[in-house]
Amino acid sequence: MVEIKACIFDLDGVVVDTAKYHYLAWRKLARELGFEFSEQHNERLKGVSRMRSLEILLEVGGLSFPKDEMEKMAAKKNGWYLEYIMQMTPKEILPGAKELLEELRRNGIKLALGSASKNTPVILDKIKLTKHFDAIADGNSVTAAKPAPDIFLKGAELLNVNPSFCVVFEDAEAGIEAAINAGMRTVGIGSKDILSKADFVVPNLKGFSYNTLLSIFNK
Numbered sequence: 001m002v003e004i005k006a007c008i009f010d011l012d013g014v015v016v017d018t019a020k021y022h023y024l025a026w027r028k029l030a031r032e033l034g035f036e037f038s039e040q041h042n043e044r045l046k047g048v049s050r051m052r053s054l055e056i057l058l059e060v061g062g063l064s065f066p067k068d069e070m071e072k073m074a075a076k077k078n079g080w081y082l083e084y085i086m087q088m089t090p091k092e093i094l095p096g097a098k099e100l101l102e103e104l105r106r107n108g109i110k111l112a113l114g115s116a117s118k119n120t121p122v123i124l125d126k127i128k129l130t131k132h133f134d135a136i137a138d139g140n141s142v143t144a145a146k147p148a149p150d151i152f153l154k155g156a157e158l159l160n161v162n163p164s165f166c167v168v169f170e171d172a173e174a175g176i177e178a179a180i181n182a183g184m185r186t187v188g189i190g191s192k193d194i195l196s197k198a199d200f201v202v203p204n205l206k207g208f209s210y211n212t213l214l215s216i217f218n219k
């Protein structure tokens with residue numbers, strides 16, 4: 001039996017689908033640079049940091065630039081991305097996520113958000129979920145990107161819970177690896193093929209309850 005004291009949620013792909021906005025902004029940058037960036041290419045950017053995303057994008061376009069140019073490009077893309085996320089509303093919370101957060105809190109489970117995104121505070125504010133979390137570990141407080149365990153370890157530290165009592169909800173392979181590297185349990189959100197390293201995989205959080213969590217881990 002595994003005692004569960006805390007749950008840590010990834011943001012993009014678990015609580016909201018911001019990947020579609022990242023995609024539109026990256027595609028705009030790619031077009032400006034003279035090449036097409038497909039949705040399939042965009043899959044490679046999920047869960048990955050902003051600068052690593054840009055490196056992958058430039059790799060797709062067969063281009064390379066000095067570091068200072070890359071910083072400017074990343075800032076430009078983020079400006080476009082911000083225009084999209086500023087329009088977000090609570091309607092964009094993915095099915096089941098808010099209900100699960102509320103039920104977990106009622107059952108005494110501590111809650112953290114663990115995301116690579118530096119825009120986490122803005123997004124949580126727009127979808128009105130900031131107060132649903134006891135702690136926030138994001139790209140502003142942690143520099144080492146997933147699959148490094150740092151973001152999730154920071155979340156556990158802020159909650160004052162030992163990593164072995166934490167369950168991470170993640171949609172990206174790099175995120176599942178980060179959670180495993182942190183010594184935590186994992187629930188993958190998405191496809192079993194991609195998230196094969198997770199303890200358990202569900203297609204989304206719809207209908208996922210506190211009892212589901214207990215039935216998976218309290219055996």
Ligand code: B16
Pocket residue numbers: 010011012013019022045046047048049050053078114115116117118119120139172
């Ligand atoms: P930003 P997550 C990640 O969010 C996204 O999946 C990834 O595509 C993005 O590059 C990264 O955040 C950084 O985002 O540019 O807003 O700092 O899945 O860790 O919640």
Ligand code: MG
Pocket residue numbers: 010011012013014046047170171172175
């Ligand atoms: Mg994600």
